[in-house]
Amino acid sequence: MPLLEPGALAPFEVESVSAERMRTLAALLRDPTPIHFAPEVVQQLGMGEKVINQGPANVGYVINALLEAAPDARIEHLHVRFLANVFAEDRVVAGGTVERADDDSAELAVWLDVDGGARAVEGRATLRRR
Amino acid sequence: MGVVGHRYPQGSYTIEPWEDRILRDTLGAPPARGDEAHPLWGYIAAQSGIGTDIEGILEPVDAKPSEGTMIASCELAVERELRVGVPYTATGEIAGLERKHGRRTGPFDLFTFFIDLTEPDGTHALRMTAVWVLPRREDHAAA
Numbered sequence: 573m574p575l576l577e578p579g580a581l582a583p584f585e586v587e588s589v590s591a592e593r594m595r596t597l598a599a600l601l602r603d604p605t606p607i608h609f610a611p612e613v614v615q616q617l618g619m620g621e622k623v624i625n626q627g628p629a630n631v632g633y634v635i636n637a638l639l640e641a642a643p644d645a646r647i648e649h650l651h652v653r654f655l656a657n658v659f660a661e662d663r664v665v666a667g668g669t670v671e672r673a674d675d676d677s678a679e680l681a682v683w684l685d686v687d688g689g690a691r692a693v694e695g696r697a698t699l700r701r702r
Numbered sequence: 703m704g705v706v707g708h709r710y711p712q713g714s715y716t717i718e719p720w721e722d723r724i725l726r727d728t729l730g731a732p733p734a735r736g737d738e739a740h741p742l743w744g745y746i747a748a749q750s751g752i753g754t755d756i757e758g759i760l761e762p763v764d765a766k767p768s769e770g771t772m773i774a775s776c777e778l779a780v781e782r783e784l785r786v787g788v789p790y791t792a793t794g795e796i797a798g799l800e801r802k803h804g805r806r807t808g809p810f811d812l813f814t815f816f817i818d819l820t821e822p823d824g825t826h827a828l829r830m831t832a833v834w835v836l837p838r839r840e841d842h843a844a845a
Contacts, residue, residue: 600725
């Protein structure tokens with residue numbers, strides 16, 4: 573039985589990206605970059621009006637989609653590119669497509685889309701059965 | 703390109719169970735199974751475990767977080783799943799610094815570095831490779 577059936581993963585959705593959770597993650601990451609917690613800096617830099625989600629958090633949503641789709645697998649390889657910013661209060665959807673799978677492994681295209689906006693993250697993942 | 707090969711100070715990181723719980727809550731992730739850590743720790747433990755902070759990672763390439771530094775790509779090559787409570791050793795170095803020019807953005811550098819996490823018995827657990835965008839002024843020479 574293949575690790576995953578070919579086709580689309582169930583999406584992982586975040587209804588509204590939280591500015592408060594960005595602050596928590598900034599502390600956890602010890603990331604002093606102010607665009608994640610100071611909207612006035614985002615505005616001064618001409619990057620928008622609201623604080624910008626950490627790139628690793630956007631990857632975290634993609635990972636969550638993988639964890640929920642294949643709880644018996646581990647992520648062996650993940651390569652993602654960051655294409656657009658995710659702002660506070662955006663609705664985002666992480667997804668993936670299984671492109672190849674056998675009993676022990678699967679290869680997928682993965683992404684994170686901003687609802688009504690741009691693709692924020694895209695990449696590839698390889699999963700392996702534990 | 704004199705900074706390529708620059709090695710960062712070695713450090714270590716132990717993912718505490720409470721940290722994993724907070725990260726999972728922050729991301730809306732499924733609960734942990736046993737002592738496994740959320741896979742995103744591959745990025746966080748690497749970056750936090752290396753023996754300097756984000757300002758120190760950027761110092762050799764003459765950049766600062768306040769200048770609008772952003773992540774461009776990230777790669778995790780995982781040999782062993784990360785677990786909570788394990789003191790991982792972090793080692794890493796600068797792998798690239800490349801000047802680019804954007805029509806809208808002006809000059810910027812693509813800055814590549816990697817960090818390896820190793821278990822206490824010397825087993826290699828993973829390599830995290832990150833590429834960051836460093837906005838530059840016209841008069842800033844490539845390092």
